Amino acid sequence: MNNILITGAASGIGAATARLFHSRGWQVGLLDINHAALASLSAELGGVWHAEMDVADAGAVQEALKDFTSLHNGQLRLLFNCAGILRFGCFENIELAEHARILQINVLGLLQMTHAAFAYLKVTPDAQVINMGSASGLYGTPHMASYSASKFAVRGLTEALDLEWRQHGIRVGDLMPPFVRTAMVSSQTFLPPALRRLGVNLSAEQIALAVWQQAQSAKVHRPISALFKLMYGSAQFSPAWLTRWIMGWLSRP
Template sequence: MNLEGCRILLTGASGGLGSAIAESLAARGARLALAGRRRDALDTVARRLRSMPAQAHIIEGDITDAAQRREMVESARAQLGGIDVLINNAGALEFTLFAEQDPATIERIVQTNLLGPMLLTREVLPHLLVQGEGRVVNIGSTFGTIGFACFTSYSASKFGLRGFSEALRRELDGSGVGVTYVAPRAARTAINNGTVMAMAREVKMNMDPPEVVAQAVVRALQQDRDEAYVGFPESFFARLNALLPRLVDRALRGQNAVMRRYAQS
């Protein structure tokens, strides 16, 4: 896909990864509708992009709310003159023991990471199908292929997003509309709090700066990739887990004990 002049609706644009993706897309000439819940953070991202210069519009909204999803899509279409690409990047995470996790938080994570992207895609899809071309990009995670202890709700939501991406891609085959699933490993962004960062250091978890993940997302979009896994050896273990999950169980046993200790602290 040629990104010059491409009209893109990007959710979660006010976060560390979202802003990095926005900047990488803007550098390639994309026209952006930046969606997120924090107006002040969106303003900061938009000012930076406009100074490049690039076209960046702001849409304040929450993808877990039906009326705001509809407004998000209509506003993006009005400001950009249409939508060529939807990037579902908004996400929520909590590092904790599942038995102790607040049910409201579980619902929020699944709503933000899975149901919101599915329903927002449903709002955008008819417009893409009428055009006969376009792409949906879902930002998943290595945790959506390997279930990680103490990230149970997050892993479940990302497993679901990966399944949604695969099924929708097959359903849309031949329509001109593609679906890309990008699975980064852990990223150094504010979604990971101090406890997660301390745990990651002890277990020697590999983490990428958001700019590295953003570049991978842009490459996947430019190459019309179906899937892209970011980082080695995590990309290898994701495939190994699909074939030999009990082997990965044993490999993670020591790490799981450390993670539980931090999750209980």
Template structure:
């Protein structure tokens, strides 16, 4: 089957930003396939076709991408949204635990990208939209591994965009700030907690909960994702929401010492 309708594949589409993005792309005229680790037998919802996908599995990734291309005959947009949060002091987390976060947030994104690139290059067009974060360009105490994954996504995406642009493919970044999702409820806690960090870890939990409660609606981020998918002249980076825009501007113009002080203040760190 080949369709003239543009086709988008959105990972992590069962809730939060991914769900809002999938619905936004449907409204924008795309045929949309959304994925989740477990779709619980739901084949379609609100115009989105759902498939099970584990981005940490080479086989699962290859199977899903092949199924989408076989069904529609094309794949125009990939939204790499699937990810996992992690918290705790860096010293409290085992290397194995940090590796598991990278395997989803970074290597999962890379697996998906490698799977769709041959098709997009052959068609001479396509967009890969990677969901980064403001934590891809600012530090995040008590979220060091997570911030490291988003910094990695930033570097990978910008570098790859230069490689594939001449083949008609663009790799774009969307950078949300805190968003009202279930992110904090599903965050991976440290597997080797240390008493020395216990009090500050509890402070972090409260700061995180407050930030998410007051964060942007996922629909705000979804509108930016749709813009990245449809703009005639796309930008490499799209900040999503007013907070993300302010943080990006402050990172560029505020002196390093003052920015460092503000990070400590916002995270209620001494000194």
């Protein structure tokens, strides 16, 4: 029986992914720091396994993985590192502690989950890790500098581990969407010029479908949306100055 463990599962992309995989017969595990929303989603899905957890808490990460995999003969078919936080704004106007928290959740939390999951992934046929990357991991994005930096880190880790863990039969890939219509985006008080120009054209359900596609046919990077696929493809061949010019144009006031 296929199983998936999802961080950041209580809302947005994580919740949409849980619903999709559950509807298609997978055993689903839910992790999130928001206990009330997590319990509500678990009940909606018929009482699936869930645990309140902060991905930045190394001890809690290890305990959650142990508990979930104990229900599945110590195996983990798919880890979806979806937990993440975001803050739009001018770099100097955001408190340093908030920049640090973005990196702590988006990078250190993902590292801790993936490191702790290795023992369970390596004993599972066709095991995978899917990381929540971003279009902002392709080129530094103004007004979301620390978030963009965190997604650069996710991209680098993904590329390295996909090569390193192939000897263990584990594939590692990431999803790279532009802006997605979730509460994490709609709750922001600052509107980046790039968002105003590009718009928010993707839903959480569309990203969940991309997770499903990745689970069936792994890629190192999976760019999402027609526009970003075009930008991603052209960036592989165009000079760096052109990509930088485009980002500068998108982000101008």
